[in-house]
Amino acid sequence: MVVGRRVVVRHRLPDGAASDALGELVAADAERLVVATRRGEVVVARRDVLAAKGVPPAPSRAARTGAAQVGAETLELVAAEHWRPGEREDLGAWRLRAADGFTGRANSALAVGDPGCDLDSALTRVREFYAARGLEAVVAAPTGDLTAELQRRGWTVRTPTLVMTADLPTGGGSASGIALDAGVVLDDEPDDAWLAAYQGRGPVGQAGRQVLLSADEQVFASVRERSVGRDAGGEVLAVARGSLSAHPEGAWLGLSAVETSPAHRRRGLALRVTGALLAWGAQRGARAAFLQVAVSNTAARALYERAGFTAHHEYRYLVAPS
Template sequence: MEIPDELVGARVALRHRIGERDGRPLFTDAVGELSAEGSRAVVVRTRRGPVRVERSAVVAVRAVPPAPPRRAPLAAIVRLEGLCADAWPAEVERPLGAWRLRAAGGYTGRANAALALGDPGLPIAAALDEVRRFAREHRVPPRVHVPVGSPWDRAVAGEGWVLNVGHAKGAEVSVLVAPVPDVEPDRAAPPGLRIELPTRPPADWWPLAVGGPPTPAQERVLAGAPGTAFGTLRDPGGGVLGQVRATVVDDHVHVSMLEVVPAARRRGHATALLASAAAWGRERGARWAVLQVALQNDGARALYDRLGYVEHHRYRYLVPPT
């Protein structure tokens, strides 16, 4: 059947033939965002992954309302937050019960916030006093990192702590996941270019990452986690066009520091770097890619959405009231 052009890009329910049994046709449905794949096929991006359907097999298609957001189980959120924290190690970390007090000279919010997951072993008010003392000791602002809607989010907010609206990178963050692609890392590079994935950052990786040679805190955060690759996209002369950082933790590859030089943007380089990093992780046992993006970063969120990343949960930073 003809698929109306206006349904491309919309969320649809698409019924299609998948074979026959005892001389009778068999049908199934795919629900998700519809995209075209040339004149012969379409793709429906379902929650289980993309489904490719020949146009000749389509028997019915209609627009459907957006899916209600799914909430990940609390245990899954706790596990994923822990993996992400392991992939982004602070310069100094101290346990407070199940909480993790972290400081890294002020470099990034994640590495300079107490990760509140589980029981701190103290009443919440006393635990927050410890957060303040630790922050003073390491000369960073007191800040708590909590999954949105979690018991610890409610408990810390109940003590009067408020959203860290002054955090330049964004006080609310979306944690996105996607299956890793079945592609060879070295085949992700655009024609004529190459992507290198060394396990130590080359000297020319740092300027794009931090603006020059790293401080001890920056080196600890970015190069201190085992199982990390420092992806570098190079032009034919060896110059740096873009970069990405990938860290394998358990069955996930944590992707960060995705950057393309301004003169080389809008050419698919970010997509190539992401694919290469995720595929590198797949070779080392990762089944899922995970990344974190500020809610205010509309451009990056649109890119990740096009690549099939979906929101697992959100977290936010809370600080003492002024």
């Protein structure tokens, strides 16, 4: 590897998990590599290197294309860095993910790219991975030839999901015509009241909290009774999570965990927390945003369209036959 070149180095962490260091290779010797990433220098011992390769130079901001120009598989990899599981095992380019059952995204095999083996062998490994953890075997993949083939083999479709994107304006301030809302509380971590409001989807637990805090940066938005801060003990009326993660495609804002208290729906609260997060992401240099929503959730889709999002692609969760 050539010093001065932009590289990505996959390496083993002390806990056995893997991580990527993306940036300029500033030093290399027989014992270590030093990569200057956006978040500072990362020193990787040679013995911990799992894979390393050169990558193209980062595109300039002026050269970046709109969100609609990014392919489905690329965007799936972008999204994966915003919702990282506690466990991950790579099978070629596929990612086998587990987080104690917290959400489908964190407990499914992301099947994009080449698994490095034939499909039968790949699916056998997927079954083994999830069986060892007491979880059902689930594959997540953009709608296409693979999802059609899995259905032909008897894998069952669960929760067809739509990925939506929006381009963000430069300069921060407002996004998609929605101004940053001073009545929306933004916190670096979710407090118990935020988690309780989100738990309509089921208990979060330690694994869930780890996933919620897994991006390079995240913020937790809430609208609270009387628009007071978290220390004043106001009732949480609506919540959402915004996240940022570095990727060769540039900075993307991820929008997730949007929930409104049933007693306070139809008051525009979800639009308020969504708008606040779009503005937050734009202020931090994100040029585009994405979210994932069930195809059947027409009310949420209409809300996101009002916030400036359009359909990008669909993906499927497919469950292995018994």
